[in-house]
Amino acid sequence: MKKKIAILATNGFEEIELTSPKEALEKEGWLTEIVSPETDSIKSWASTDWGKSYKVDKTLENANPSDYDALMLPGGVINPDNLRTNEKALAFVKAFFEVGKPVAAICHGPQTLISAGVVEGRKMTSYPSIKTDLMNAGVEWQDKEVVVDKGLVTSRNPDDLPAFNKKMIEEIKEGKHEHSF
Amino acid sequence: MKKKIAILATNGFEEIELTSPKEALEKEGWLTEIVSPETDSIKSWASTDWGKSYKVDKTLENANPSDYDALMLPGGVINPDNLRTNEKALAFVKAFFEVGKPVAAICHGPQTLISAGVVEGRKMTSYPSIKTDLMNAGVEWQDKEVVVDKGLVTSRNPDDLPAFNKKMIEEIKEGKHEHSF
Numbered sequence: 001m002k003k004k005i006a007i008l009a010t011n012g013f014e015e016i017e018l019t020s021p022k023e024a025l026e027k028e029g030w031l032t033e034i035v036s037p038e039t040d041s042i043k044s045w046a047s048t049d050w051g052k053s054y055k056v057d058k059t060l061e062n063a064n065p066s067d068y069d070a071l072m073l074p075g076g077v078i079n080p081d082n083l084r085t086n087e088k089a090l091a092f093v094k095a096f097f098e099v100g101k102p103v104a105a106i107c108h109g110p111q112t113l114i115s116a117g118v119v120e121g122r123k124m125t126s127y128p129s130i131k132t133d134l135m136n137a138g139v140e141w142q143d144k145e146v147v148v149d150k151g152l153v154t155s156r157n158p159d160d161l162p163a164f165n166k167k168m169i170e171e172i173k174e175g176k177h178e179h180s181f
Numbered sequence: 182m183k184k185k186i187a188i189l190a191t192n193g194f195e196e197i198e199l200t201s202p203k204e205a206l207e208k209e210g211w212l213t214e215i216v217s218p219e220t221d222s223i224k225s226w227a228s229t230d231w232g233k234s235y236k237v238d239k240t241l242e243n244a245n246p247s248d249y250d251a252l253m254l255p256g257g258v259i260n261p262d263n264l265r266t267n268e269k270a271l272a273f274v275k276a277f278f279e280v281g282k283p284v285a286a287i288c289h290g291p292q293t294l295i296s297a298g299v300v301e302g303r304k305m306t307s308y309p310s311i312k313t314d315l316m317n318a319g320v321e322w323q324d325k326e327v328v329v330d331k332g333l334v335t336s337r338n339p340d341d342l343p344a345f346n347k348k349m350i351e352e353i354k355e356g357k358h359e360h361s362f
Contacts, residue, residue, distance in 0.1 A: 050230065077262050081289075081310045108262075115313050129262045132296050136317035 003030040003172055006068040008060075008092060008112075010036050012078025015044035015051045016158050017106050021072050024165035030172075033057035033068075037086050045076045060088050065095035070172045075107020075127060075157075084115035094118060100177040104153040104168040106160070110134060123149040125156050151177035184211040184353055187249040189241075189273060189293075191217050193259025196225035196232045197339050198287050202253050205346035211353075214238035214249075218267050226257045241269050246276035251353045256288020256308060256338075265296035275299060281358040285334040285349040287341070291315060304330040306337050332358035 005025050009018055022032050036042050036056045044051035065071075071093065073080070083089045093116040096103050105113060110126045111133070113119050120138035125147045135141050146155045146163040151171050155164035171177075186206050190199055203213050217223050217237045225232035246252075252274065254261070264270045274297040277284050286294060291307045292314070294300050301319035306328045316322050327336045327344040332352050336345035352358075 077258050081258050084313075085310045111310075114317075115310075129266045129292075129296075132265075133314040133317065136295075136314065 003028070003069045004067065005030060005032050005070045005072055005172065006035045006058075006063065006065070006092075007032055007072045007074065008035050008083065008089060009042060009074050010038055010079055010082050011043045012045045012076045012082065013042065013074045014076035014079070014107060014158065015046045016161065017074035017076065017109075018044065018054070020158075020161045021074070021104065021106075021165050021168060024169060025072070025172075028169060028172075032072075033063075035060055035063045035092070037061075037083070037089060045078060060086070060092060063092060065092055065101075068096075068101070069175070070102040070104070070168075071096045072168065073103070073105035073109035073112055075105075075109045077108055080108045080111040084112045090116040100151060102151040102153065102168070102171040102174070102177065104164065104171070106155045106164055107157055110154055122152055123147050124152065124154045126154060127156055184209070184250045185248065186211060186213050186251045186253055186353065187216045187239075187244065187246070187273075188213055188253045188255065189216050189264065189270060190223060190255050191219055191260055191263050192224045193226045193257045193263065194223065194255045195257035195260070195288060195339065196227045197342065198255035198257065198290075199225065199235070201339075201342045202255070202285065202287075202346050202349060205350060206253070206353075209350055209353075213253075214244075216241055216244045216273070218242075218264070218270060226259060241267070241273060244273065246273055246282075249277075249282070250356070251283040251285070251349075252277045253349065254284070254286035254290035254293055256286075256290045258289055261289045261292040265293045271297040281332060283332040283334065283349070283352040283355070283358065285345065285352070287336045287345055288338055291335060303333055304328050305333065305335045307335060308337055 041053040097118040107127045123140045145160040222234040278299040288308045304321045326341040
């Protein structure tokens with residue numbers, strides 16, 4: 001069956017950190033959906049300023065985690081800072097961890113995972129600014145282009161995208177992992 | 182003697198969170214200096230987009246913490262995310278805590294204090310998105326317009342500025358507090 005991957009994001013996501021994984025996933029013949037608390041479209045952040053807008057495929061309100069095989073969280077400084085205060089977004093994220101579905105998060109994306117309370121004891125990487133926050137949340141933080149830990153795939157920044165996309169796809173092919181939460 | 186207050190910031194600081202405390206401090210007849218890793222000017226963030234630029238008074242490279250009576254850290258999502266990865270900025274911040282000089286931080290400003298390793302056991306508030314990060318760093322987080330703890334003054338967002346400015350000025354008038362680090 002065709003895999004279906006949720007991309008959870010809101011305004012201020014780093015453009016390339018959404019478009020590059022999305023393209024890689026679709027190259028596998030899989031479906032992706034941009035899920036957001038916003039209803040129509042979300043504005044990207046393109047390195048140093050606001051970028052293009054992207055259509056929201058499914059509002060968070062109407063999205064059901066059980067419809068998806070995996071979750072991808074792009075970074076950007078503004079995007080996860082907003083998502084992590086949204087209770088519906090946190091519940092959506094938690095649902096993937098609860099059943100061991102693969103989750104991939106890059107750059108500042110892991111901030112949302114801290115607030116969802118799903119990172120304790122995991123091996124992860126991230127954008128360096130949030131390293132201390134992840135370690136304080138119980139993460140074994142590693143300075144590597146990609147870290148894989150039982151279906152959880154994390155990377156540091158856009159330069160890591162080739163390694164991130166490759167490992168994300170591997171983990172999604174493997175499917176559900178041991179209870180990872 | 183005239184008090185002198187360092188305002189540590191870089192690109193992406195929330196404009197009103199710098200200009201409002203700066204004006205309040207100067208109304209007391211005190212001097213303020215914008216200290217930054219940037220050399221010429223820094224660009225503000227005005228609520229939803231880049232705002233005006235402000236002149237840097239002293240580069241971080243040339244700033245000596247012992248020249249100042251207190252430190253103020255504005256928020257903004259982008260500004261502390263950058264400062265907290267700068268070792269010179271963290272050393273500058275630590276120097277104020279080591280000798281018990283008043284420090285005021287608003288919104289996302291406390292992120293820099295987490296990375297400087299100076300928040301454990303303190304009573305604080307912040308923008309709600311970083312509440313979990315502060316609690317994981319050992320903070321007793323409170324949802325109040327301003328929290329004062331032995332010379333450390335924190336607030337949540339621009340709406341809290343009147344209370345923030347008032348308490349910041351009170352603490353600076355009191356001068357050095359008991360060793361607060």
